[in-house]
Amino acid sequence: MKDDERQQNELRRIIVDIAKECGDIMRSAHEITIRTDTKSGFRDLVTEYDRKIQAYAVKRLSQIYPSAGFICEEGDTDTTEPEGLTFIIDPIDGTANFTHHYGHSCISICCAENGVPMVGVVYDPFKDELFTAERGEGAYLNGEQIHISDAALDGSLVLFGTAPYNLKLADETLARVRSIYGKCQDVRRTGSAALDLCYVAAGRAGLYFELELSIWDYAAGALIAEEAGASVFTIDGEKLQFIRPDKSSVIAGSIKCIKESNLIVNFRAN
Ligand code: IPD
Ligand code: CA
Ligand code: CA
Secondary structure, three states: OOHHHHHHHHHHHHHHHHHHHHHHHHHOOOOOOOOEEEOOOOOOEEEHHHHHHHHHHHHHHHHHOOOOEEEEOOOOOOOOOOOOEEEEEEEEEOHHHHHOOOOOOEEEEEEEEOOEEEEEEEEEOOOOEEEEEEOOOOEEEOOEEEOOOOOOHHHOEEEEOOOOOOHHHHHHHHHHHHHHHOOOOEEEOOOOHHHHHHHHHOOOOOEEEEEEEOHHHHHHHHHHHHHOOOEEEOOOOOOOOOOOOOOEEEEEEOHHHHHHHOOOOOOOOO
16 A cells, blocks of 8 residues: 555544544434524524534644644634645534434535545434545445446436525526426435435435535535546536635536436536
């Protein structure tokens, strides 16, 4: 094994341990009403668990990688450093699910090097499902290699996100869902973008799209989906960016499903 591979392996092991410890914090929320604060609007929520998990992950990772940068959802981290190692963290993806004890949320940690995602880890502590990927090494669910489905669209579930923090996108999102609904087996709105990408990776769904996400929502999941064989683009068919915390649309799935969906206008990839 080369030095680079050994380091990447070690990085993955460290992130996995930390993600599992964060999962314990998530699972420790037993109170009937989880106290929430709102951010950009009434549906954009944050809880003490989001803050606690983020603080814990940042503390642990920066002890091990003191010069690394961080891009995290819950603020207070330097988001301007694209050089060297950057950890991109969503402490709870699926916060609304979490506040309702819906049992479908995860922690998502990606490590990018000079803007290229190298390791992605998404952990769902409620199902004890750990999705991992290292660039060039494939994608895994609880240690077993996973691949996207080869089903056509009419034999596939399609996942979508509603971009809930930008109501202006609601009509366009729902029009796209309407346009695909008659062509696929059925549609699902799960409430966690990171898990949606991992479910595509695991072949549980043929396609996922959402018109606006932040980098912490998709960084780890997009690498996991790609390493499982998915094609991942913006909804305009462009390459996803992993450097700055800009917002982006995301579509991921097999090329077959993406083409059949017609969700990317003028899609030209083979
Ligand atoms: C949200 C979830 C949701 C998606 C939103 C995300 P959060 O993340 O992934 O499924 O539709 O766009 O922002 O706020 O629960 O971390
Ligand atoms: Ca999120
Ligand atoms: Ca979150």
